[in-house]
Amino acid sequence: MKRKVFYSFHFDNDVMRVQQIRRMGALEGDEPVSPNTWEQIKRTEQGVKNWIDQNLNGKSCLVVLIGSQTANRPWVQYEIKRAWELGKAVVGVHIHRLNCPRNGFGTMGANPFNQFSFKNKSGQIVKPFVYEPNYSDAYGDIRDNLASWIENSINQ
Numbered sequence: 001m002k003r004k005v006f007y008s009f010h011f012d013n014d015v016m017r018v019q020q021i022r023r024m025g026a027l028e029g030d031e032p033v034s035p036n037t038w039e040q041i042k043r044t045e046q047g048v049k050n051w052i053d054q055n056l057n058g059k060s061c062l063v064v065l066i067g068s069q070t071a072n073r074p075w076v077q078y079e080i081k082r083a084w085e086l087g088k089a090v091v092g093v094h095i096h097r098l099n100c101p102r103n104g105f106g107t108m109g110a111n112p113f114n115q116f117s118f119k120n121k122s123g124q125i126v127k128p129f130v131y132e133p134n135y136s137d138a139y140g141d142i143r144d145n146l147a148s149w150i151e152n153s154i155n156q
Contacts, residue, residue, distance in 0.1 A: 003060045003150055006088075008079040009095075013106070014067035017098040021065065024143045052079055061089040061150045064112055066130070067096060071112035084118055091153035092130035093146065097138035108132075120156075129153050 009018050041051045052075070056062070062083035070076055083090055092113060096106035113128050120126050131149050133141035 003147065003154075004058060005061045005063045005150065006056050006059045006079070006083070007063050007065055008070075008076050008083075009065040010067050010070045010073045010076065013069055013103075014065060014095060014100075016100040016102055017067065017095045017106075018065050020098055020139065021095070021142060021146070024146070048075060049078065049082075052082060056083055056086060056088060059088060061091060061153060063146075063150065064090065064092045065095045066092050066109045066112060068107045068109045071110040071115065076112060077115065080112060080116060084116070089150065089153040089156065090118075090128040091149055092128060093142060093149065094130070094132045095138075095142075097133055097135060098142070126156060129156065 007018060007022070009015070041047050056079075062079060064070065064076065064080060080090060090113070092111065094108060096108050099105055111130055113130065118126050118128065129149065129152055131145070133139075133145075
């Protein structure tokens with residue numbers, strides 16, 4: 001069974017890397033909205049929040065695809081906070097070693113989870129897992145392991 005996930009990432013910097021992950025087909029993830037639809041959604045802050053909440057519905061896990069600037073993005077921060085509030089598993093994967101056709105390789109970004117304090121159901125502080133794919137074959141490492149990384153996070 002393929003898990004249904006919500007991908008969180010910095011669109012402007014990382015969309016081409018994220019598309020590589022989507023094409024792997026290991027998971028069932030949301031397709032990105034078209035630029036025209038996004039322009040309508042982002043007219044109001046509440047419109048964006050409603051879209052995020054709607055798209056988190058029915059998902060097992062929030063997968064934060066961490067590029068060089070992902071940790072600083074306000075909507076990524078909202079997605080992390082909201083997913084945790086809704087009881088979704090949260091996992092991070094560094095994607096800077098995926099080769100972007102436009103920009104080449106990226107630089108490693110900060111862990112976006114360091115800005116939060118996560119507590120599990122029993123009140124213990126936990127940190128979501130963050131994976132850094134293999135230097136020599138990031139694509140293959142993500143392809144071969146993303147599903148198990150998500151399962152690890154769901155079972156954390």
